[in-house]
Amino acid sequence: MPNYDWPSQQNTTLLGKRYDRLDGPWKVRGTAEYAYDRNLDGMLVARMVTCPHAHAKITAIDIEPAKRVQGFRGAEVINPVGTELQWTGQEVLAVAADTEEAARDCANAVRVTYEVLEHLSGEEDVKKAGQKNRVQPASDDTKGDPEAGFKSADVVHEGYYGVATITHCCLEPHGQVVDWKGDEITVYASTQAVSRIGADLATNLAADERFKDVKANQIRVITPVMGGGFGSKFNIDTWGVACAKLSKVTGRPVKLMLDRDEELMLAGARPSDFGNLKIGAKSDGTIVAFESESWSTGGVSGRGAPPLPYIFTEIPNQRVRHLNVSTNTGPSRAWRAPNHPQAAAMTMTALTDLAQKLKMDPVELFKKNLNLTSRGDVYARQLDKAAEMIGWKQKYHAPGDGKGKIRKGVGASIHTWAGRPHDSTCRVDIGPDGSVSANLASQDLGVGCRTVIAAVLAETVGLPLDVVQVNIGDSNLPPSGASGGSTTVGGVSASTRRAAVNALEKLKEVVAPELGVAADDLEAKGGRLVSKSDSSKSIGWDEACRKLGVKTIAEMGQQPDRNGGKLNDSGVGGAQMAEVSVDLETGIVKVESMAAVQDIGYVIALKQSESQVFGALIQGVAWALYEERVYDEITGAMLNADMEFYKLSGIGDIGNLMVHIDQGIYDDRGVIGLGEPPAISPGAAISNAVHNALGVRVPVLPMTPDKVLEAIEKGGVA
């Protein structure tokens, strides 16, 4: 069996090294073609009609006025008369017209009548939600003897913590262009699941009598680039199905991309979390008991509980309860590291408050209890590294110790994520002209997946990065998993590696006899196939490929490989620290700097890995300080479904971000995904830094000036 093992990074030219992303120039020049950019000949534009009420039953739909609008081409009902709609902005129908303007006029002309029902928008007031019968117990788990645990504690901390619901707010909103010609359906989609949404669309179409014969193999999905998903773009969604139907009934390609307000109201939200936490410890900092009662909303239906206590899962005595609150708000979807950011923002904050009570440095408290975690040695080393990067020793002070109107502080958090690889199949082609390509139906969400695949292929065949070709984003290629849960890089790097090794073996078999060496004596490096035993025997890549005559090598690689072999793993640790300054008079928090240390196993693309972490920190500044979904309780309207009052961080708000990717320590474990882990800790680290600056806790994220000023006033900070 060929040797697929990753090469030692001491001998690599690309793997673990720094190089630019391949799609960077396309994006800077504006030549990258997003779903939103697709404009096909004769294409119609579709718009949706959505519900203006938070909870209502559709009693009538009158499309006739839209049909009188010039340019009207078709309408497809998504939720028929009688449907009970559960949030403001929920889809009712879609209309297609010659132009976007006409489509908007059509949507505006449609008359929908509703029977308005009672709604609930807010969940933080769980008592009120309970009175409205909106609260359901989700879990109640006990370990050890919590009561005895707390009795044995010298110090007990109790506190209230929370994180508001945020939306995914993808810069490229959800949507697609569907071109249904004859039996062939082409979907240009903004998706995280090129290999999957075709089947999703087929199933949804087949549920409609008019399209019952549609099969997945008629559908081709094309996504060369896409503008962000964060976990919200795994499905074809109602608008994708309606778009396809409109294409069929009009006989024209149809584009349906969500508007910004629709994107924020219905295309994905990260659930909130609120709760009362109680932690008991011995006077030396040893944690002995944990208790929590938390609640959250994922919209009208429930959601999973946050993993509390976070990281310190082995606290001997625990009782962890969670409640689901049903609200008439946009439904939740997976958001980078589902449930973990909230769990970190509650646990790491409560532990830091406990440290204050113990008069301990919180990092020392974390380290003292690493035996209660599953990767203590990793966290210990990472905390030290992060501390060195941010200058923890110089900057940490007793909480609230400081003078003047601007107070500075530092805070820390640690996190974990599995990131096991998804299934992936890759075909590597080597042509007689020397061309080499990796072909797989994966997708690049904007994070560098294409560059990762190219690097693995180029390293394996010994060619420069810009010589190999990567074909992804097309469901006609060999299937690969959806990009979610940090599964992509582990999956595609392994399938590409195996396919590339297999293809290279074939090429070696062709040229070895001519060089008079055994095939397994050849290695590919520096654009040549060279004999390991006699370096005078070698052949240039193009010349070697010419020996193929008219044949093209096409070899497959799989993840997982049926013969076993380990190229990847799951389970990583990370530590992050933040330094902030807080204006005592205005309650405005500025992030001065952040340090992130992350383990990802065998590093493939160092620069893209760092970028992935930078992005997570920038997102983290937003949800720590600015970002929240605001609903009006009376009308149930989402008031900030725009990018004016739905606030993200700007370039001047993020401070000095420092990223360290652990390299050379965990290479033997193979590749582990990175999308989720760095997105977990920022909220907790920033909250803890504010706590260090002020000496009091701002309990709920985002830490907007109103909340900061309230904490300052309540805590008597002066």
Next chain:
Amino acid sequence: MQNFEYIAPTTVQNAVAALSSQWGVTELLMGGTDTMSLLKERLATPTRVVSLRHINELKGVSKAGSGLKVGSMTTLSALASNKDVAKAYPSLVTAVEGIHSMQHRAMSTVASDLLQRPRCWYFRNGFGLLGKGPGGKSLAPAGENQYHAILGNKGPAYFVNPSSLAPALVALGAKATVTGPEGSRQVAIADLYAIPMGDNDREVTIKPNEVITDIVLPAAKGLENATYEVRQRTLFDWPLATASVALKMKGKMVEDAVVVMGHVAPKPWRSSEAENALKGKTISESVAGEAGKAAVSMATPLSKNKHKVTLASVAVKRAVMRAAGMEVA
């Protein structure tokens, strides 16, 4: 967007003639940074849009006596980079710089800044200028009022005036030249705005068929002026509270003062309480702080905007300190 007729006259006379005497029938396009969104959101559904962009006489800054005349279609970036403005009216420059968007400053004009509609999210979500819900009840007092008014908020209006320039211009004693079918008149900037009392009222006093043609800035000699904006982010964002002050100094003593707050009331809010706290005083941090406290002494915060009282007070304090040449946080 509803279809409309678009005209771009080259004279003020033709622009005025093209405007309806009824609100809502015609709309002015002065910078496009607000009107375009209103049209797209169908919050404005005019039958005609009149652009002022092609009226050259409305552009540019010129000397007028001992003060300056600023054409209403002067862009904010042109205003802030004008040497005479920068030298004498730092409070205006700070107000423009507070708009952390180069694109916005390049498109927005003095007139479009002064006449932009409120950013109130009830208004922008289609609940009307007074933000009324089912049964005609005002939504802001019991709702999400964190960005709403803390002064002049007895109702039915709870929004805040969004203009960046207005507080500074009021503090500087500027006047607008307003031209309508009956000719031109001068209006103090402070009198451009009114708190609407009914559903059909607007937040401005000018008529639907009047245009602002220029702003006259009085001489700033001996007038120490400054603006301070409390902002959460350093990108395009609305301030949480602002203050502009103009201090007439006699040696180290404040002889006269004008203190105006922005983003705290449905119109730029002049505080005689703060002004009285400054008159006859030598500026120190504590005097500035007293002025800040006085500025909000009449504030009546809503359920979720108590913090704005603090922020407005700090804005006044820091604007006063800045005008006095002191360093602020």
